Amino acid sequence: MWSEKRARTALSCAVDGGEPEAARLVARVGAQGAWAKIAEGALGEPLARRAAATDVEVVERLAARVGARFVVPGEDEWVAGLDDLAHVEPIQRRGGLPFGLWLRGPGHLGALTQRAVAVVGSRAATAYGAGVATDLGAELAEHGVTVVSGLAFGIDAAAHRGALAAGGPTVAVLANGVDVAYPPGNTPLFEAVARDHLVVSELPPGAHPTRVRFLARNRLIAALAQGTVVVEAALRSGARNTAGWALECGRPLMAVPGPVHSRASTAPHLMIRNGQATLVTCAAEVVELVGGLGQHPVAAGVTPQRATDALTEQQLAVFEATPARSRVSSGEIALAAGVPVPSCLAALHALEDRGLVEGSERGWRAVPHRAMLPAPA
Amino acid sequence: MWSEKRARTALSCAVDGGEPEAARLVARVGAQGAWAKIAEGALGEPLARRAAATDVEVVERLAARVGARFVVPGEDEWVAGLDDLAHVEPIQRRGGLPFGLWLRGPGHLGALTQRAVAVVGSRAATAYGAGVATDLGAELAEHGVTVVSGLAFGIDAAAHRGALAAGGPTVAVLANGVDVAYPPGNTPLFEAVARDHLVVSELPPGAHPTRVRFLARNRLIAALAQGTVVVEAALRSGARNTAGWALECGRPLMAVPGPVHSRASTAPHLMIRNGQATLVTCAAEVVELVGGLGQHPVAAGVTPQRATDALTEQQLAVFEATPARSRVSSGEIALAAGVPVPSCLAALHALEDRGLVEGSERGWRAVPHRAMLPAPA
Numbered sequence: 001m002w003s004e005k006r007a008r009t010a011l012s013c014a015v016d017g018g019e020p021e022a023a024r025l026v027a028r029v030g031a032q033g034a035w036a037k038i039a040e041g042a043l044g045e046p047l048a049r050r051a052a053a054t055d056v057e058v059v060e061r062l063a064a065r066v067g068a069r070f071v072v073p074g075e076d077e078w079v080a081g082l083d084d085l086a087h088v089e090p091i092q093r094r095g096g097l098p099f100g101l102w103l104r105g106p107g108h109l110g111a112l113t114q115r116a117v118a119v120v121g122s123r124a125a126t127a128y129g130a131g132v133a134t135d136l137g138a139e140l141a142e143h144g145v146t147v148v149s150g151l152a153f154g155i156d157a158a159a160h161r162g163a164l165a166a167g168g169p170t171v172a173v174l175a176n177g178v179d180v181a182y183p184p185g186n187t188p189l190f191e192a193v194a195r196d197h198l199v200v201s202e203l204p205p206g207a208h209p210t211r212v213r214f215l216a217r218n219r220l221i222a223a224l225a226q227g228t229v230v231v232e233a234a235l236r237s238g239a240r241n242t243a244g245w246a247l248e249c250g251r252p253l254m255a256v257p258g259p260v261h262s263r264a265s266t267a268p269h270l271m272i273r274n275g276q277a278t279l280v281t282c283a284a285e286v287v288e289l290v291g292g293l294g295q296h297p298v299a300a301g302v303t304p305q306r307a308t309d310a311l312t313e314q315q316l317a318v319f320e321a322t323p324a325r326s327r328v329s330s331g332e333i334a335l336a337a338g339v340p341v342p343s344c345l346a347a348l349h350a351l352e353d354r355g356l357v358e359g360s361e362r363g364w365r366a367v368p369h370r371a372m373l374p375a376p377a
Numbered sequence: 378m379w380s381e382k383r384a385r386t387a388l389s390c391a392v393d394g395g396e397p398e399a400a401r402l403v404a405r406v407g408a409q410g411a412w413a414k415i416a417e418g419a420l421g422e423p424l425a426r427r428a429a430a431t432d433v434e435v436v437e438r439l440a441a442r443v444g445a446r447f448v449v450p451g452e453d454e455w456v457a458g459l460d461d462l463a464h465v466e467p468i469q470r471r472g473g474l475p476f477g478l479w480l481r482g483p484g485h486l487g488a489l490t491q492r493a494v495a496v497v498g499s500r501a502a503t504a505y506g507a508g509v510a511t512d513l514g515a516e517l518a519e520h521g522v523t524v525v526s527g528l529a530f531g532i533d534a535a536a537h538r539g540a541l542a543a544g545g546p547t548v549a550v551l552a553n554g555v556d557v558a559y560p561p562g563n564t565p566l567f568e569a570v571a572r573d574h575l576v577v578s579e580l581p582p583g584a585h586p587t588r589v590r591f592l593a594r595n596r597l598i599a600a601l602a603q604g605t606v607v608v609e610a611a612l613r614s615g616a617r618n619t620a621g622w623a624l625e626c627g628r629p630l631m632a633v634p635g636p637v638h639s640r641a642s643t644a645p646h647l648m649i650r651n652g653q654a655t656l657v658t659c660a661a662e663v664v665e666l667v668g669g670l671g672q673h674p675v676a677a678g679v680t681p682q683r684a685t686d687a688l689t690e691q692q693l694a695v696f697e698a699t700p701a702r703s704r705v706s707s708g709e710i711a712l713a714a715g716v717p718v719p720s721c722l723a724a725l726h727a728l729e730d731r732g733l734v735e736g737s738e739r740g741w742r743a744v745p746h747r748a749m750l751p752a753p754a
């Protein structure tokens with residue numbers, strides 16, 4: 001009979017991180033129970049076959065060769081903030097708590113992420129964006145903040161390099177095993193981070209990156225940090241996916257502006273414009289926004305103040321009746337909330353003043369995620 | 378006995394626009410009553426002496442020489458939006474409704490400001506800022522929106538020039554009489570606006586600009602437009618003063634981002650960061666925000682649908698496992714994707730139907746870049 005930890009090791013080898021169903025199964029019946037059910041075909045035949053073909057010892061030998069370790073929830077190095085992933089909705093069919101994390105390097109994951117900010121962005125960064133990311137990485141390191149990123153070309157690499165140049169810690173979260181540098185062009189950077197700081201992955205040594213693995217990886221970047229900064233990004237990009245995870249996890253999302261004609265700044269500008277991200281221009285502004293760095297925003301037993309906390313019961317009812325994904329008329333909202341139309345309109349205007357809903361000629365909608373953020377002081 | 382209009386003319390000659398006490402006095406007892414009280418010393422001896430020394434006919438001769446007219450509240454050319462100034466708190470001891478406005482040019486003030494946006498900013502503009510202001514002026518003109526600004530060097534002049542270049546109307550609001558170009562370096566621009574469009578001032582012909590007159594003028598720029606865009610500005614600047622008036626008048630305030638290291642973008646970034654201004658990058662976004670101004674949709678928020686969006690998870694896994702640069706067998710793809718061979722084959726054929734992969738006797742490969750293109754409608 002395997003131990004829970006060994007069952008988690010086996011799960012990390014057989015099941016791609018970020019399979020929400022598998023994560024839910026582990027939450028319900030434990031890792032050993034989940035492993036048994038998966039082997040029986042509870043999550044489908046392909047997964048059962050992969051489980052049957054899994055040789056944990058082979059993976060452990062690969063890990064031993066590069067000095068990688070596997071940490072699981074409850075262990076000293078585990079990060080409480082990751083637990084937020086258990087409560088957020090999947091994005092693009094990825095989500096859930098990782099079974100465990102493979103770590104490589106002398107850094108202590110829990111200690112490094114006590115004060116940590118994710119800096120992410122485009123692979124196709126401009127010279128401006130790369131310069132800003134490098135400066136930000138270095139300044140964050142000077143503020144004693146760990147820079148978390150994904151070791152990709154462009155913004156990610158620039159942020160890691162800035163942190164390293166300032167002698168500060170940096171954590172690289174990979175979409176492949178910690179035994180391999182990806183992309184190969186970033187091998188020297190990978191080696192520096194692995195030698196002096198920490199490389200993290202939920203995938204076992206030997207695993208190769210795929211598109212879905214990048215998407216799943218992004219949730220770890222967002223959850224390991226107390227806030228995420230997007231430096232440059234296209235409208236459809238991994239950085240926007242990471243930004244989505246940051247919002248889902250209730251972490252402050254920040255974005256760096258740039259010249260208006262720069263396509264690389266399109267997504268940061270859009271996210272600032274629609275209120276999802278706060279504009280930041282330097283590390284001091286990031287540290288100010290992330291505030292209480294040193295504590296994960298959702299600490300055990302502590303409920304953060306929400307923008308909805310100060311609402312009257314009627315306003316709350318109206319807010320909860322307002323959809324986020326479509327626009328509806330005040331009449332429909334009044335009906336759904338069980339509130340007279342004039343009171344509903346008054347409540348909508350009060351909610352609009354708080355940035356919780358948004359009205360236009362086409363109707364009203366809830367401002368996405370805003371309720372998840374702490375209310376401004 | 379003077380008419381109300383003639384009393385307003387006299388007031389505009391004797392009392393600096395933006396004296397909130399004088400404006401309140403007019404609101405309370407009318408222009409004739411206010412004039413009598415001011416002459417009696419109700420607002421102090423210096424003002425009483427200035428009233429006594431006022432020669433309206435001299436001013437009217439100066440106005441006639443340049444073809445300037447004086448319009449007062451209630452007249453056809455008057456702008457209802459100015460009335461908002463009666464209800465806002467003074468800023469830096471300036472405020473209140475103007476007694477009237479001196480106008481020069483063929484434009485109809487009321488008609489021109491039906492669809493108007495103020496574009497303001499630094500005299501010490503960068504090449505980037507001046508370029509953005511010119512583009513914005515031209516694009517707003519193309520949207521049929523009047524560009525309101527202050528004829529200063531830098532951003533103001535660039536915005537006026539952009540509008541003129543696009544053949545659109547522009548209104549210059551001065552802190553001196555409409556008979557004189559200020560600054561003298563902008564004389565050709567002043568003459569173009571006065572000849573083809575409209576120059577506005579609450580100060581009488583012959584009046585020279587002073588610092589407080591600039592501050593008072595800024596409230597007219599903000600109130601004449603349906604929204605204000607700050608392109609570049611220092612932390613302490615006239616543009617921030619105008620921005621303050623826009624907020625006081627309940628007009629949308631917008632700001633253009635720029636490179637984070639540019640001092641000229643400090644105030645726009647701060648105003649966006651603290652939630653006073655909305656980030657805008659182009660005229661379409663301005664028009665959308667100011668609302669009802671135009672009908673052109675903003676393209677930036679539109680994300681094209683990807684060809685991979687509609688795939689099942691298994692199809693996506695198979696697609697990800699199919700290399701673009703070489704051909705491999707369906708068996709190899711099944712292994713890499715963790716999918717049974719029959720399901721893999723079915724997925725490959727579905728992907729082939731979508732043009733995402735291509736099969737031949739030598740095996741399967743992904744069609745390069747196809748996933749980046751929008752799906753056919």
